[in-house]
Amino acid sequence: MKKFFVIILLMFTTSLIYGQYNSVSQYTGSFSRMGFSARGIAMGNSLSSVLEGDLSGYYNPAISSFQKGINFSLGYTILSLDRSLNFLSFGKSFELGKKRDAEGNWTKPKSIAGIYAGIVNSGVSGIEERDNQGIKSGDISTSENLFFIAVSNQFSDHISVGLNIKFYYYKxxxxxTSTGVGLDAGIIYRYNNNLNFAFVISDINSKYKWNTTDxxxxxxxxxxxxxxxxKKFAASYLFNxxxxLLAAEIEAYDGENNFVRFGTEYNIIDGFRLRAGLDGLNISNSEIPxxxxxxxGYQYILASHLLGIDYTYGVEPYSPLNFHVLAINFKL
Structure with a gap:
């Protein structure tokens, strides 16, 4: 009976955890591809080339060197079907050395490094365990987690390269249980203060290995x-x-599925921004919704520090209810 319930659990969590009953849901680790916190999800997860506002090295590790100050973020997602999805991140950039300007003064840093670390926690609770007579014997829960640390170096005002080390744990x-280690590699090119381009390869060598002999x-x-x-190609443009802010990217999954994403952010008044996005536009299969x-998002100064509050409403196909994301950002 245990074997039966483990199989049921595996099928349940891989197909249901994000409510996507289609060819994409067959891929392992779908929780890590839903997005990261409220801003990213609101903009259709198209932040791989965005260098304005609250930056996220989760989408592209090369972004971490463009951060200003010390950044903290905490996110909570309200999902249906007893599912959970939570986010936590920390980021900071560092100036490395100094170089002289045309007049011989030590002004600009030789390079700028960045670090961006975080946790993605997901799970399903309240799964009923029953015996072969159909009698409930208890409740079961699953937990799937990602711990990551991204580092990058800005070799000039225009180019930054980064690497993200990812540790997965699945109970x-x-x-x-299973663990896995994978890598992301990314590069971003800042053409000017308005236009950016990026390329990212994600989940290099990421995998779960299961041993059920115990x-x-x-x-x-x-x-x-x-x-x-x-593999992602991305671009963004800021109309100052x-x-x-407009952002777009195309992503290829193992050469089988190709997705397009779009996102926009509009600063209505100082500190208040509206966002919208479209994720999962499969140009390889138009039947996938x-x-x-x-x-x-709203930001204001609190005790000389910047505090931000974000909210996102997302449509989730095949789920009985759509989802909500709440996030708090704090910049020192």
Whole structure:
């Protein structure tokens, strides 16, 4: 019976945790691809080339060197079907050395390094465990987590290269757990103060290895589930005079599916921004529904520090309810 329930749990969490019953849901680690915190999800997860506002090295590790000050972020997602998704991040940049200007004065740094670390926690709770007579014997929960640290170096005012080290931990059932380590690599090119380009390769060597011999004994087995290798090309443009930011990217999944994302952010008044995005536009399969999202962000000064509050409303296909994301950002 334990084998039966483990199989049910695995099917349940991989297909249901983000409510996407389509060809994309077959890929391992779907929780890590839903997005990171409120701003990113509101803008359709198209932040791989965005260098304005609250920056996220989760989408592109090369971004971390463009951060200003010390940044903290905490996010909470309200999902249906007893699911959870939470975010935590910290980021900071560092100036390395100095170089002389045309007049011989030590002014600009030789290079700027950045670090961006965080946690993504997800899970499903309240799963009923029943025996072969259909009698409930308890409740089961699963937990899937990602711990990451991104580092980057800005070699000039225009180019930054970064690497993200990712550690995955999945607790499926009792003694059935798995860990995995993967890498992201990214580069961003700042053409000018308005236009940026980026390229990111995600989940290099990321995979889960399952060993069920502790649970099944001689009937146990070793199983390997690989994450999809993803390649992203991204661009963003900031219209300074009207406070409008546009972002777009295309992402390829193992050469089988190609997705397009769009995002926009409009600064209505100082400190208040409206956001909208479109994620999951599959140009390889038009039958897969897209995921629009909307949100806003508000920032104000608190005790000489910048405090931001973000909210996002996202449409989740195949789920009985759509989802909400709340986030708090603090900059020292």
């Amino acid at each position: 499926l059932y009792q003694n059935v 649970l099944y004994g001689q009937y146990g087995s070793l199983t390997e589930n690989k994450f999809p290798l993803r 005079q009207i406070g409008l 897209v995921k629009p999202s909307f949100g806003f």
